[in-house]
Amino acid sequence: MYRFLLLLAFGATSLHVYTQENLVPNGSFEEFIDCPVSTTELATNCLPWETWQLTPDFFHECGEVNAGVPDNAWGSQEAFHGSAYACFITYETIDESREYMATALTSPLEVGEEYRIEFSISFVDGGLKSGNLAATNNIGFRFFQDPDYDQLNELQPDNFAHFNIDTLVIDQTNWLTLEVFFTADQPYDYIAFGNFFDDENTEVWNINSSGYAVAFYYIDAICVQKSEFPSCYPVNVVESSSLDLxxxxxxxxxxxxxxxxxxxxxxxxxxxxxxxxxxxxxxxxxxxxxxxxxxxxxxxxxxxxxxxxxxxxxx
CATH class of the missing domain: 2.60.40.3080 (Immunoglobulin-like)
Incomplete structure (x- = not known):
């Protein structure tokens, strides 16, 4: 289940105070070691994120020309939240290449508990790859328990995800914010993002090329929490002129x-x-x-x- 906009519900007469914990550490990529100078720096610069295949990217407002926000190697996009976001490959015409970014949860999921998973994605507008750009479906996430994947033992697409978008994602202007509800059937302690489906089961639109093509997507504002809590991240909206707070x-x-x-x-x-x-x-x-x-x-x-x-x- 997903929606394109986060829905916020409120009551008429009560006043409540809530506290919550995002089980995804550094879910908006605001904590980092150094300002990025190039692509490929997510796992080395934006801890505790890991790479389970190839080298996902980390972009920040303080980054150099190919690793900045809004402008970077793969196009231009403002951050959905804060000053940074990540980026990964969902398809490349080389040996079914994928990029998987993963992190340990701050605590395992509780079996039988319902969780809300939120994340925002945006299709790149090409940048240095504008002549070889492709779009795909199957962008999603998967939970793991005690995984042993890394750059030496890479995760391979096996056509299973706990959630995936089954249509092409082609919006290069806006962030697509997804809200998914998931009831834990195991005490999962990791979450990974990417395209977990092989080329045969992935829809690909080669936009500018009949030969080599690659699909990149920005990702920001990742949150996993119990479903009774509200959204982890404020929605970026234009301030209404009729409100004078x-x-x-x-x-x-x-x-x-x-x-x-x-x-x-x-x-x-x-x-x-x-x-x-x-x-x-x-x-x-x-x-x-x-x-x-x-x-x-x-x-x-x-x-x-x-x-x-x-x-x-x-x-």
């Missing part, structure tokens, strides 16, 4: 006013996508306490039918 911060306390008594859902996140606090209200204002004394947070406000996201510098 005021944000006042003082010593760990943030007051947001201007809600006008409308049904509202307010979430405060770190830039890494960790939810700090989450509230539902129909008052004219809400107050968040025990926030960091300094640093950057992202506030997402759903007020009636309108949504804004704002980055705040706390000090």
């Amino acid at each position: 005021n944000f006042i911060y003082s010593t760990g306390q943030l007051m947001i006013s201007g809600l006008d008594g409308k049904d509202s859902l307010i979430s405060v996140y770190t830039v890494e996508g960790k939810l700090l606090s989450h509230r539902e209200s129909n008052d004219s204002s809400v107050i968040f306490e025990d926030l960091p004394s300094n640093g950057i947070v992202i506030v997402q406000a759903v007020v009636g039918e309108e949504v804004i996201s704002r980055k705040l510098f706390l000090q």
Whole structure:
């Protein structure tokens, strides 16, 4: 099951506070060792991510010309969340090549528990490969228990995934955000992303070439959490001009006013996508306490039918 937009639900009269943990560490690729200078640096620069075949990419706003955001070797795209994203190959006309990026979960899935898996993808517009670009289906994820794959013992496509998109993904402008619900049947402790299907079972559209072709996809904002929790990552939207919210911060306390008594859902996140606090209200204002004394947070406000996201510098 997946949807193209994340759906946020809220109540009319209650006020609740939630805490959550994203089981995917560094799911928006904001934590890294050094600014990337080239492609291929995900597993060496953006820990704890691993590569299970070839060399997935890590791109960041601070990166050099071929490893930047928005512009990099494979095209141009703003980050869905924060300042970075990853990229992997889903098809190449060389020995069924794939790139698989994987990471250990912070704790194993609990058997019988339902989880929400979220991630956002975007088809590259080509860049250095614009003359050899292809698009595919079958982009998805797969859970593993105690895997032993690495660059010396590579994972090979075997036509099984816990989730895959069965249609071509060809949007080069927007991020496609997917929400999948999965009930754990084993205590999985790893998740991997890529195309787990062989060429015979993969639909390929060679856009500009009848010979060599390669398909790349950007990926960002990956989250695995129990299904009762809200989204890990704020949705990037354009601020509505009809909302006039005021944000006042003082010593760990943030007051947001201007809600006008409308049904509202307010979430405060770190830039890494960790939810700090989450509230539902129909008052004219809400107050968040025990926030960091300094640093950057992202506030997402759903007020009636309108949504804004704002980055705040706390000090």
